[in-house]
Amino acid sequence: MTFTAPDIDYAGISPVIALTAGICVVLLAGAFAGRRQRLVTSALSFVTLATAAGLCIWQWGEREDLVAGALRLDELGLAVALLAIVAAAFVIPLAWREDAFDPDAGPGGPGEFQALLLSSVLGMVLLAQAQNLIVLFVALELLSVPLYALCGAARRRSQSLESGLKYLIVGSLGSATLLYGLAFVYGGSGSTDFNAIREAIGGGLADDPLILIGIALSAVGLAFKLSIAPFHQWTPDVYEGAPTPVTAFMAVATKAAAFAVLVRFFEVALGPAAGDWRPALAALAVVSIVVGNVGALGQGSLKRLLGYSGVAQAGYMLVGVIAFSEAGVNALVFYLAGYTAMNLAAFGVITLRERQTPFGDDIRSVQGLAAERPALAIALTVSMLGLAGLPGTVGFVGKLFLIEAAVDADYTWLGVAIAVGTMISLAYYLRVTAAVWMRPGAEPEPGAPAGPPTPALAGGSQEADAAGARCRTIVAITLLAAAATVVFGIIPQPLVEWAADAGASLFASLPGP
């Protein structure tokens, strides 16, 4: 038996190559750069991400199968890859002063952090393009394993370790379930290729028990990654325990990549069985909207609050998948982009306040923010109002888009569910806003350690200036994310067209209706 190497279009996989090369370079540079390793590795990571982003933009508009059909190059994959890259680029300055990644605080250091982050991005880029069950699973693990390590990176905080371990265990359970489901799909259809599975199911396998079990198990497995209720229990704990920059990255990029693969797997491979999975996913969406929003109501920790809010938002976005139409995918990609901007703005503020106040990520850390740091107050307010879907922000247009897709697909009641969820969510988003503008700054409790809990900031005369400068960087990028939230809320058309490309590309690849 002879083995023929597949024909590889290197231009098509150039973003993947760039990221892989970047990981190697960053790791090596981290080992050799000595005292300036933080600066060197960060700069190199930026170069890697910028190169990958540039290559993605270069490939925009190309639609073809890569590496013997293992990957699909299209706008959907590239759009999500860009979101993951933007999130990573946002997180690197965010983590600059983070304790957990400070080489002085113990073994390891930024070289490791950047390399792990880039590996995760690589996993996301692959996942967004995966068109084969094997690639899907490998990419998902490539995405997840670095995140397990990153969550536990603050080794001196038991919470962080707990977070990493919890994520590892629950994540493995999710992966195992997914793998089991993929095996059933393969067993039922006899192929690992999405298009071949589609043909097999279209050929009369839609009611095959193997396929049905496969659909159910893989939906559950992906729901773990997406933190869709009732598979979300890990989310608040992991979000709270992980170092905040990692939480920001997880909240945004993981969700985008997992949604991309969910859409591609369900709408391409399992498309002919849509009648089976649409009602099931609709039930999951409603449960997620209710559980996420109700769960967020009583949270004191901002990271937990955003964790629950993420559960609810995943429920909203799932509606875009359930719509099973081009409009649905457009809405999903649009919402993902908006969600990225809104969440990054919020996490930027939380990261800064963790360092500036002794309250950690508690809601007290942002009390009286309007008087103390008006720029941050505006960023956080815009982010909260956007997540709540108030007009003038990208969140409003996103919800409009999703509800239109839902109504168009005869799922009007899901549109109503989004509206009802939004009502509940106002109570907690506005609670944060009220704390920012209407409450006086909180006083530290007597006995609590005064000042911010990061000793690295205090005293170090040489470092202090640099720290101030970096904080300005974080403020700047946070404001940038907030500005994007408002600008795309007022002039959404460019982003709408960008998302429409992604939706069109997915359905263009399908043979006939």
Next chain:
Amino acid sequence: MLNVLLWLPLAAGLLCLVAPRKLVGATMLAGTLATLGVAIALVADFSTGSGAIQHAVDEAWIPDLGVRYQLGVDGISLFLVVLTALAWAAAVGFSLQRQREGRRNYYFLLGLAETATLGAFLAQDLLLFVLFFDLMLVPFFFLIGTYGTGEAIAATMKMIVYTLVGSLLMLVGAIATAMLASEATGELTFSMAELRANLLSEGSQDWIFCFFAAAFLVKMPAFPIHGWMPDAYRAAPLPVLALLAGVLSKVAAYGFLRVALPIFPDAAIRFQELILVVAVASILYGSVMAFTQTNVRLIAGYSSIAQLGFITLGIFALRGDGADGAVLQMVNHGLVVVPIFLIVALLAERAKTEDLRGMGGLAMRAPVLTAMFLIVTLATLAMPGSANFIGEFYILNGIFQEKIVYAVVASAGVALAAFYSLRLFQRAMHNRLPSGIRSREISLRDGLVLGPLVAVIVALALYPGLVLERGEGAVQDKIAAVEARSDTVALGVRRVE
């Protein structure tokens, strides 16, 4: 022209954020006065007798989603726009000397609020209307929460959750309307004119109408969904409260006339009785509560519920004269409520309390203030000779010919209005001066704010035709939409019988 009108207040508000400290208030006042100027120019430029949309602006906004940036003004919205501009100018003028803290944000929020309110009145695209309707809440959330007194945060949360519950459902309703209509035409559009031309099936109209009605009735507020009102009214700063009661409540009534009647005519006919019951209940409840309260803010607040009940009654008479009266009464009520709350602020400054029992005798040494208050009071209780009398007369006439029972009950509200308005006036201005309180004449600055408002009330009393003539064409247009359907519905009912 409408673009300038709409965005000028927001531009002034943004300018306030960067203007030199001393000029912040002046900037905003100039901005609102300029807006008022544009609004008055709009009236002068208006061609009377036409029911069509004038000064239309129509640009693509989000073509992929079918949303257009469509503005326009007709006889219904014309004077509400003027009322908005006038009320905001008064509120800003009144705040100049009083609002000392956080003035930049305060004026910015006021500017944003005015733009949003004008946007709701001007929008001719259903989704744009919903957008501005929701956007109005955001600045008021901050204005009440940040600058309010007492339990301001709880009150403002309650208000926004209550009102957004309605308006989010309205968003779904608006999207469903456009999507369902597009199934017939194949083109997705939120344009109100297009939606009127392609009415939905009766079943769809019913539930979508309910969503819209919920949003409007909460916003008014109408009994029994007024739960946010007392807390918010207690907490809000008085100039803001004047806007809330004087202008924002009108957006809801306006919404019925602009959206609910023409786009869901079948449902409007079907739910007529229900809405009329709510309206009459609001009149009675509001009047009785206004009579029993001692907090002057709440007296004015509950009287607003009653007055809004009258306006709803007029609209849902589903007859030309009733709706004519409702349009006039919307303007009238805005014109009297804004000065009432400003006067309440003056009284509270003099008496050091907002409790009616602690007031009295303020008429001494303040003849000008008393005269102004008296004019406003008489207008509130719809004294014959006031424009309010004409408005209420039209409304009652309309409903009398349609549903006589409701007219009889509602008439009681007219009598009750005399009770609570005169009680407010007498208790505050007459009687004995409580010890420790000094009566003071109105200052020149406040006089310059209140004077024009009172002058407009008097002017409108002399010539209400100004509003009625211009409103008639558009009102006929909206009512005709319902009447055209009511014939077919009536036939259907008869056939069922």
